[in-house]
Each structure stands twice: as structure tokens, then as C-alpha cells.
Amino acid sequence: MKINGSDMDKETELLISEGILSLCAEPSKIPAKSIIRRISDTKNQQGFFTGIDNQGGLIVINVIDIATSSYIADAGIIRPEGKDKIFFFTSNFSTSPKANVAMEILQQWPLYIKHKEWQKAMEEFMKISFSPEYILFLKREDSLDTLFIPMQQKLNIGRFKKTVNPEALCKQKFKEHLMALKPGEHLTYIALIPATSSYDPKFYSIGTKPHEETHISLKSELFNFKPTHGGHIKAEKQESGIVYYVDAGSNYIGKGTKTKLETAEAVVKALKREFSGFKFIPLEGRSAFGTEQSY
Template sequence: MIEKLLSEDILYPVQDPGVLERGSVIRRVSGVKDQQGCFMNRDDGGDLIVVNVVDCAGCSFLATAGIMRLRNDEQLYCYRGTFGKDRDSQRAMEIISNWPLYRKNTDIQNAIDYFVRTAYAPAHILHLEKTDQLQNLFIPLQQKFRIGRFKVEVNWDKERKETFRKILDDLKVGDHVTYVAMIPPTKGHNPLFYSIGTKPHEETVMSLRGEPFNFVPTHGGHIKALRPEGGTKQFLVDAGSSYLGKGLKTLYDTAREVTDGLRRVYGKYNFIPVEGRGAFGTEQSY
């Protein structure tokens, strides 16, 4: 598979990961791994932050976001070209739009579009069609969105809410996560929260766009676990995202808007607002 993609100039080996451009679809291959996803950035250790990760060897959806830590026995590749307005992009998206499950699930079409545009390259999709291997596209899509063969009746709003609750429950004292949130101006709508761990806010927003419950965030910051008091879990909360706010200059009142929203949705916890980026934990994020 890799050899064919290389020979047709769809894929090329990357000798220096430092030259990768944001948004490139990359693929790492070793004797035991064959995975691809959208490159977003590098973390403080130089490892690669990726979103919408697909297991090419297992023909499956792997993760919403993750870190690629390259080992000596792994080769990194990059696909040529990303989605734009060229003919290959149009033809590739026509394959998606003609897929019966895409037509059937109109409510998640935007999320499917975004996932495809970040997890695959146009030339790769056309190659999968030409070689009768579109299962390598359609099976991960079905798994990601729980449709078709993998259909599960999902309340996506509840799924988002409970996933974030589990993140809060799993936080250990001193650790933190980055979050993005939609805090409505009135109480007629519920606040919405989303996190993929300690990934930077821009990467978190990019990941959110590929979710069935995608929303437009208004705030972003950090949540840090404190020692429980009286059996109640406590968290410091800031709204100090530079991507969605004013970073270190974020006011206490802005963080309080977030904690008020958190209390409405996750009332059994105690949330304490702090200005700036006062809720950093043991790993850096921004």
C-alpha cells in the first residue's frame, strides 16, 4: 500500500518533521503501526500533535486527537496536497457526498466533511476509489460517527456533557486540562464544554469541528484539580486562552462567567475562578 502511494507520488517520506506545515495529513509507519492524521503543531517535547487519527493497518478510527512520538524504527510520511478548490478536491468530496450514509445522515454532514478534509488527502481518496479500497475511508467514518454498521442511537448532547464530566472526574490533584466553552449571554440556553486533554486551544477547536456536537466556542482556558474539601472535588478555572481570549490579561470576571456556566451543568463540583492563566497544571498548554 505504502509503496504504491509512493510510486504514484501521493505520499513522500519526511526527513525533517520540523518543516511540516500545519494542516498536512501525515502518516507514520513501522512494523506494528500504520496511522495517519492531521498535523496541527508540536508540543514542548517536539512530538507531533495530530487530530482525527485513523489506523490504516486496522482500517479503523483511532482517536480524536493524539501525540505522535516517533521512534527510531518508524518512518514518517506526508501526503501531497490538501483540500482546496482544485479538481481532485471536488472529485474526492463527490465520493463522500454520493455515499448513501452521508445522504442519510444530514444532521452530521458538516462534521463528516470536516473529518474527511483533515484525516485524508484528495489524491489518497481517489486512489482508494481506483483500487477498490474505499472501506479504508468509509469504515473509520462509520466508527467515528456511529452510523451504518456501527450505528448506535446516540444523544450527542448527552455524550458531550458526560465525556467532559468524566474528564473532570479523572483529573488528579495538581493536573489540568485545557477546555473551550460556549457561554450563552442568557440563561435560555445551556453552556457547552469540550476538551481533549492538555492540547492547545486552537487544536482543541479544530478537533471540535469534527464532532457531531460541534459548537462555536466563546471562551477557553484551563481547569486545574485541587484537593477535595468536605468530599467535594474542587477546581481552579481560568479563561486565559490567547486563542479565544486575552491570555494572561484575562479578567477574573471573565473566568467567573465560565465557573457560573460550569456550576449550571456540573453542579456537584466546586469551581473557583482565577484571573489570567491561574489554573495551569503540571503540563504546559496555551
């Protein structure tokens, strides 16, 4: 089969013929919260579509390389070019009458049965990253590795289990985001700031993606938590070194530009507790928000 002159692989042909996958002639009209796939001569990737950035890129989370059955990234931006084709799955776990049948496939997986502490994260990952009909298709084609390998890689479980516990992994991943910031760059974060020092604060980011999308990604992590705060952290170079300006001005979890300085101060106090060696400075409102995007 050819679409607009491009050859389709066998799986794509079958998914289209069975109504599971549909070509999108105008990517800008794809409904948010759809699962989309980008196919070209060299790429076959899919992710959960959350919106369009101010350059027309398609924002996705839980990015999976279908060609290699591997998990690529927590988030990314697809910028179609050349012969790239964008497809979307015609159903999801919220709309499909086959959702329960597809979920049973996961619930029968030995790793799911063995580890009750992982089950919620596994379910969230599958619901965000795959359509029920595609799961049933993979089972029929004896290709469930396309589901189970990326799931293990995302959650660091099973064959891809890391030695650190989930809480330590959460802290490690956020520290890596902080260390990757260059002067002038910022990240979007969500956080759990406990009311008492008896509990440890938690922070999570997938880069500069909006807070709602960041929260969706968090739900499919083993260390999932209910965020109480959200905002931005921006790196700036000063004579003393790199400083990190912090606001708590999320519109999704907070009061946006009306956020008081004391709220950001509480976040900074938690950051200093968890990440020594960084210089954090609180700002009111959304003052640490970068200018390179429109979120």
C-alpha cells in the same frame, strides 16, 4: 521497496510512487496542518498534524489506524522511535485541484445522502483526516472502508451509532475528561456560554492540546458549536476532596493573561449548571494553566 532498511507495505509503496505520500527525513520540518502518517513494524497510523510539543513529539488530531481501518483517538502525540518512519501527504482539500472530485465520493455515500444533519460533520472529518488524492486512491483500490469506518466511529453514526443524542454525547465526553484529571493535571477547553439561561452551555476538550487544535477537532463532531470562551481547568487535591480551578485565559478565544476574573466566573457558573458534584473555583488570567507543556 525499502526505505532506510525498512520494508514498506504495498499501499505505502503505491502512494509514494504516485506522489501522494512523501517520506519526511526531518519530522521537525513538517508544515503544520499537514496530514502525516507514522509507519513501523507494528504501527500504521495517521492524523492531522498541528505542531510539536516541548519534548519534540508530533501533535496530531483525528488519529486513525490504517492497518485496521479504525478511529483511535481525537488527539495524540507521535514520538518517533527506532525504525519508525514519518510520511506526509503532499496535498490537502485546500490545495488540491481534485478536492471537488474527492468530495463527490462522500456525497454519493448512502449514509451521507440519508442524513442531512450529519453532512457538515462528515465533510469536516474527511477534509481534516484525508487528502483528496488518497480518497481517490481508496476508491480505485475498493478500500473506502478506510474512510467510512473511522468516520462512523468518530461521529457515532451508522454502524457505530450510540443511543445518546449529540448534545448528551458532548456533555458525556467532557465529563469523562473531568473525571480523568488527577491532582496536578489540567485540560484545555473551549465552550459556548450563551448570553441567556434559555440555552444550555456546551464544553469540549481533547486533553491538553492547544485551543486552536481543539476547535479544529470540534468542527468534525456532530455536536459542533461556535465557541465563545476558552481556557484551562486544573485539578488539585484539598482536604475536602478534588477541586477544579478554572480560568478563561485562552489566547485563541479570549484575552489570555489579561482575562478578568468575572469572565472565569461566568464559565464556572455554566460548569456548575452542567456538571453537578464537581467543585469549580474561578481564577483570573491563565492561572489554571499547567506547567508540563509549552502551548
